[in-house]
Amino acid sequence: MSDNTQDLIAQLRAIVGDAGLVTDADAQAPYLKDWLGKWQGRVTVVVRPADTAQTAEVVRLCHITHTPIVAQGGNTGMSGGGTPDDSGAQVILSTTRMNRIREVDPLNNTMTVDAGVILANAQQAAREADRYFPLSLGAEGSCTVGGNLATNAGGIAVLRFGNMRELALGLEVVLPDGRIWNGLRGLRKDNTGYDLRDLFIGSEGTLGVITGAVLKLFAQPHARATAWVGADTLEQLVELLARTRARCGERLVAFEMMSAASLALVLQHVADTRAPLAQPAAFNALIELADTEDGGLQAMLEDVLGQALEDGLVNDAMFCASQAQSAALWKLREGISQAQVRAGKVVKHDIALPISSLAAFTQAADAAIAGEDIPAEIINFGHLGDGNLHFNVMIPLSSTYEEVKHATAVFNRLVHDMVARMNGSISAEHGVGQLRRDELRHYKQPLEMELMLRIKQAFDPNLIMNPGKLL
Structure with missing residues (x-):
């Protein structure tokens, strides 16, 4: 370890104390590898400030010494945005010690929290005030609010909230x-100039370190109705979505889609799961309504789906009669990422398209991938209600590094070219990180890239904030 590095660690220790530093290699290990196991980095120190003031001192020191910073929350990202490089020159700034619920204001329907608050804890704090914070995703037991903000996370309730x-x-x-x-x-x-807030949301730690947030709260929903349906085509589910929206309005909070292959993967690799329908369907939808009071939610959902069954729009439907049944269906939807990690190597696509284009895209992309001489299975699932598909392509677990690299290049170009032609986005909710950084350059308009680079230069002229990510 060089004298400069030792001096930096000593100065960091003076700011955050021994409790705020992680220098032991074994203790650092969870911070150095992303959740999917795609990226592995190396640092000499992980620094964990206890509050905003300590964070400011740490960042000021790194600014003076030109030390690159990788801000990290729960380290549950899907795009490598919170993983350091292997140079050893970067410092991880973990926000996990900043975990205070600062204030809950039920009358204003807001909650102020530290960035390191775990999402599930934020949800619980809202419930304790008889309020509802609607962001919900599979990693909510370990991801942090700051990380959610840095990636502009979506989850299962985007359709409504x-x-x-x-x-x-x-x-x-x-x-x-x-x-x-x-x-x-x-x-x-607050119409007093440029919206600085929106610059930092989705910036993936490249413009600064988010240390706190005021979050919107909503009335606590006390009634829910949940159902699972099967259909032959994605067009049918898109039509069902339109009907359900027209009938149920803002009571519709989730409309999730899983292809037959996605569901089969979960049933094979996630324990204590079972198929909801007697016969497999090519496309499945998990639909949920919610309201502050019952108001006949179950009857409303049964009416919509009963008519869809009569019209041949869906083949079968299962209605939940208990919270346990609903939880079992959501376990199927939320188990896909876990199942993919166990089953094979995956070329991930987190795309957004106009809802009206989803069926045409899926048909064209399925055909294009089938035409390639690469063993592959399409795992297509996502948030149908807001046009966000996780159109993933799984290749054999035995694939070599070179085979994975080749498949990634081929499938990215096929999928992302189609998305671009249909005026979609190659990154919907997981962020760009390392995974899509080079792809972004290919698909963003040159003027857009120029403006983003100018903003980066204005905020971070020393280029120390999460280098190698996003831009």
Whole structure:
């Protein structure tokens, strides 16, 4: 270890104390590898500030010493955005010690939290005030609010409540030179210039470190109705979505799709799961309504789906009679990522398209991938209600590094070219990170890239914030 590195660690220790430093190699290991196991990095120190003031001092020191910073929350990202490189020159700044619920304001329907608060804990704090924070995703027991903001996370309730950009009213951010921007305003109207908040949401730690947020809360839903349906085509499910929206309005909070291959994968690799329908369906939808009071939700859903069955729009339907049955269906949907990790090597695509284009895209992409001389199985699932598909291509677990690299290049070009032609996005909710960084350059308009680079230069002229990610 060089004298400069030892001096940096000593100065960091003076800021955060022994409890705020991780220098032991074994203790560092969970911070150095992403959840999917695709990226592995190396650092000499992980620093864990206890609050915003310590974070500012850490960032100021890194600014002065030109030390690159990788901000990290729960390390549950899907695109390698929170993983350091292998140079050993970077510092991981973990927000996990910043875990306070600062304030819950039921009258204003807001909650102010530290960035390191685990999402499930934020949800629980809202419930304790008889309020509802709707962001929900598979990693909610370990991901953090700051990470959700940095990637503009979506999840299963975007259809009704929006993604994190819609769920955050204000932010607190430590800028790359160590100054603190306090934008923690719980206002729904603030027309006083550029919206700085939206610059930081989705910026993946490249413009600063989010340390706090004011989140929107909603009335706690006390009634839900859940059903699973099977259909022959994706077009049928898109039509069913339109009918359900027209009949149920804002009571429709989730409309999730799983292809037959996706469901089969979960049934094979996730314990305590079973098929909801007697006969397999080519495409499945998990539909949920919610409201503050019952108001006949179950009857409403049964009416919509009963008519769809009569019209031949769906083949079969299962209605949940208990919370346990509903939880079992959601376990199928949320178990796909776990099943994919166990089953094979996956070329992941997190794409967004106009809902009206989803069926045409799926048909064209299925055919194009089948035409390639690469063993592959398409695992197509996602948030049909907001046009976000996880159109993943699984190749054999035995594939070599070179085979994975080749398949990734081929399938990315096929899928992303089609997405671009249909005016879609190659990154919907998982972020760009390392996974899609080079793809972004290929598909973003040159002017868009130029403007983003100018913003990066203005905020971070020393280029120390999460280098090698996003841009």
